[in-house]
Amino acid sequence: MDSQWTQFLAGGLTAGSVYALVALGFSIIFNASRVINFAQGEFVMIGGMSAVSLVATAVPLPIAIAGAIVIASVVGLLLEKLAVERAPHADVVTLIIITIGASIFLRGLAQLVWDKGIHPLPAFSGDRPIALLGATIVPQSLWVFGAMVVIVAVLSWFFGRTLLGKAMLATSHNRLAAQLVGIDVAKVLFASFGLAGALGAIAGVLIAPITFTSYDVGVMLGLKGFAAAMLGGLGSFAGAIVGGLVLGLLESLSAGYISSAYKDVVAFLIMLVVLFFRPRGILGALQSIRV
Amino acid sequence: MAAICKARVLLLVAAIVFGGGLCTIAPAFGQEPIRIGAFLSVTGPAAFLGDPEQKTLEMYVERINASGGVLGRKLQLVVYDDGGDADKARTFTKRLIEQDKVDIIVGGSTTGTTMAAVPLVEQAQVPLVSLAGAVVIVEPTKKWVFKTPHTDRMACEKVFADMRERKLTKLALISGAGGFDKSMRAECLKVAGKYGVDIVADESYGAADTDMTAQLTKIKGTAGVQAVLNAGFGQGPAIVTKNYKQLGLTMPLYQSHGVASKEFIKLAGDAAEGVRLPAAALLVADILPDNDAQKPVVVAYKRDYEAKYKSDVSTFGGHAYDGLMIAVDAVKLAGGTDKAKLRDAIENTRGYVGTGGVVNMSSTDHMGLDLSAFWMLEVRKGGWVIVKPRAI
Numbered sequence: 001m002d003s004q005w006t007q008f009l010a011g012g013l014t015a016g017s018v019y020a021l022v023a024l025g026f027s028i029i030f031n032a033s034r035v036i037n038f039a040q041g042e043f044v045m046i047g048g049m050s051a052v053s054l055v056a057t058a059v060p061l062p063i064a065i066a067g068a069i070v071i072a073s074v075v076g077l078l079l080e081k082l083a084v085e086r087a088p089h090a091d092v093v094t095l096i097i098i099t100i101g102a103s104i105f106l107r108g109l110a111q112l113v114w115d116k117g118i119h120p121l122p123a124f125s126g127d128r129p130i131a132l133l134g135a136t137i138v139p140q141s142l143w144v145f146g147a148m149v150v151i152v153a154v155l156s157w158f159f160g161r162t163l164l165g166k167a168m169l170a171t172s173h174n175r176l177a178a179q180l181v182g183i184d185v186a187k188v189l190f191a192s193f194g195l196a197g198a199l200g201a202i203a204g205v206l207i208a209p210i211t212f213t214s215y216d217v218g219v220m221l222g223l224k225g226f227a228a229a230m231l232g233g234l235g236s237f238a239g240a241i242v243g244g245l246v247l248g249l250l251e252s253l254s255a256g257y258i259s260s261a262y263k264d265v266v267a268f269l270i271m272l273v274v275l276f277f278r279p280r281g282i283l284g285a286l287q288s289i290r291v
Numbered sequence: 292m293a294a295i296c297k298a299r300v301l302l303l304v305a306a307i308v309f310g311g312g313l314c315t316i317a318p319a320f321g322q323e324p325i326r327i328g329a330f331l332s333v334t335g336p337a338a339f340l341g342d343p344e345q346k347t348l349e350m351y352v353e354r355i356n357a358s359g360g361v362l363g364r365k366l367q368l369v370v371y372d373d374g375g376d377a378d379k380a381r382t383f384t385k386r387l388i389e390q391d392k393v394d395i396i397v398g399g400s401t402t403g404t405t406m407a408a409v410p411l412v413e414q415a416q417v418p419l420v421s422l423a424g425a426v427v428i429v430e431p432t433k434k435w436v437f438k439t440p441h442t443d444r445m446a447c448e449k450v451f452a453d454m455r456e457r458k459l460t461k462l463a464l465i466s467g468a469g470g471f472d473k474s475m476r477a478e479c480l481k482v483a484g485k486y487g488v489d490i491v492a493d494e495s496y497g498a499a500d501t502d503m504t505a506q507l508t509k510i511k512g513t514a515g516v517q518a519v520l521n522a523g524f525g526q527g528p529a530i531v532t533k534n535y536k537q538l539g540l541t542m543p544l545y546q547s548h549g550v551a552s553k554e555f556i557k558l559a560g561d562a563a564e565g566v567r568l569p570a571a572a573l574l575v576a577d578i579l580p581d582n583d584a585q586k587p588v589v590v591a592y593k594r595d596y597e598a599k600y601k602s603d604v605s606t607f608g609g610h611a612y613d614g615l616m617i618a619v620d621a622v623k624l625a626g627g628t629d630k631a632k633l634r635d636a637i638e639n640t641r642g643y644v645g646t647g648g649v650v651n652m653s654s655t656d657h658m659g660l661d662l663s664a665f666w667m668l669e670v671r672k673g674g675w676v677i678v679k680p681r682a683i
Binding site (some may be wrong): 004007011014015080117125136137207255261263 | 392500525526557
């Protein structure tokens with residue numbers, strides 16, 4: 001393997017891990033409500049910006065990160081309580097439009113609460129690059145990979161072993177049946193927004209030391225995360241992760257080997273091709289078999 | 292003043308309703324005022340340009356009026372906010388000319404808004420001093436159009452001149468997808484030959500890209516690269532700088548004047564060490580040599596602006612300062628506000644020492660700056676250091 005190849009791979013996996021986390025947030029809310037939450041990117045932004053402003057007030061980094069995750073989950077819960085829950089009989093399209101409105105609102109609010117500037121967050125463990133198989137990566141990339149693996153483990157424990165997790169999974173498979181066996185579907189929806197908010201914030205905090213953060217980072221990350229979720233199969237957790245990593249790698253490799261100018265084009269083009277032949281995404285079909 | 296502020300609140304409401312900002316500082320009494328119109332991008336994506344420009348114009352119009360105005364006449368400033376939209380800029384220019392009957396226009400903030408106004412001012416024969424960067428505004432020369440900021444071509448030339456001194460000839464270019472980035476890239480490609488610089492790689496990245504290691508890895512793999520120039524703006528160049536360090540690239544890295552602010556050092560952190568970039572004197576007001584002609588001007592402007600608005604001075608506000616002062620000087624020279632005489636007076640600006648440099652206009656040069664307007668800076672220990680004073 002030549003060093004260019006490993007460098008592209010490392011860059012792609014870092015970006016891909018973040019896309020995967022954002023995609024997971026999309027899938028969790030989609031499963032609970034069939035709604036695509038377009039404010040998912042804003043959770044990422046709120047996570048990053050909250051961490052930055054907490055660090056600026058001399059709070060130690062780990063506490064700032066925890067605080068940022070709490071803030072974003074609360075915003076997620078509030079969004080569900082104040083906007084989504086208020087429209088109980090609205091159809092899915094209306095709810096999606098509500099989330100678009102919420103994302104614009106949150107972005108505007110962020111400009112007022114914070115500012116329009118770009119902010120760095122200190123890296124978790126320094127900036128000294130690490131040489132690995134001919135590539136050089138920053139330690140923060142390892143944090144991103146590591147955090148994603150941990151989150152996947154925690155989520156599979158949550159959905160497989162806890163009552164709330166099982167309830168959420170049951171709701172995603174068959175909402176009516178879940179309701180009939182006594183699952184409080186409204187509570188599941190509420191919890192899913194909180195969980196999606198937390199996941200978004202984790203992505204935002206992880207990526208901020210590498211790419212900086214500002215009030216509008218959510219737009220592009222939300223879009224890429226949505227693309228990843230679609231690519232992997234919306235609603236499938238494994239699909240979100242595969243979709244995220246594949247999208248990240250496609251971007252990085254096409255920038256490296258084809259042309260950096262067409263990076264986004266290549267990535268989205270391949271996504272279109274996948275969706276054309278497999279409309280449910282790469283892993284979408286697998287999931288329906290499992291059900 | 293209280294009355295003005297109250298009026299401003301009302302106008303703000305009007306601005307929200309009608310989608311355009313308007314702020315007038317009216318003269319209190321006396322003769323017919325000198326009307327200075329401005330259309331600036333105070334809000335929207337180019338707000339970082341228009342906001343300090345508006346603040347600067349307001350501050351200095353107030354000051355000039357407080358000290359008796361110009362030729363015994365007060366200045367009246369009419370500012371519209373075009374939000375960075377060329378169509379709105381056109382509408383507001385029309386309004387400035389026909390309704391507000393201004394004597395001279397200062398603005399727009401961006402090349403796009405300026406170019407939208409050019410046909411109107413040329414037709415109505417009203418002098419316009421633009422605050423935008425691109426060469427197209429003054430090249431070819433337009434009879435009624437002038438500009439104060441240095442151009443991206445000058446930035447390229449400054450970098451190439453520095454490369455020549457360091458005996459570097461093979462350059463890799465990496466640029467963003469924004470208007471500023473693309474324009475600078477094109478200008479650099481155009482003038483590279485003149486300085487014997489060979490562009491051996493030409494990479495680009497998207498506006499919202501957050502990882503440029505792929506592009507830089509390609510540059511790393513290109514044979515013979517001796518220096519890298521990043522034509523960019525916003526967060527991109529800071530990420531490029533960090534990625535550059537991450538990949539262990541050691542050849543000199545140049546950034547553009549687009550990131551000449553403390554913000555860049557803050558974002559890129561340690562990775563910014565050793566990065567060179569061309570910048571205007573205003574940025575390094577504190578460390579300019581004492582005998583420099585521009586020193587008193589930039590130090591005073593920086594002090595006044597920062598004292599009044601409690602935020603860091605930017606070169607963009609400086610462009611507005613220069614625009615206003617050139618207009619005021621022209622009124623003095625012309626002895627009034629006859630538009631044709633005013634235009635001739637601007638064209639005859641010689642030796643005006645501003646924040647952007649020493650301005651010497653002529654019938655073929657409606658900007659009047661040369662390469663001495665730029666200083667080559669290097670980041671050392673988290674601050675700026677002047678590489679060499681006043682080299683051309």
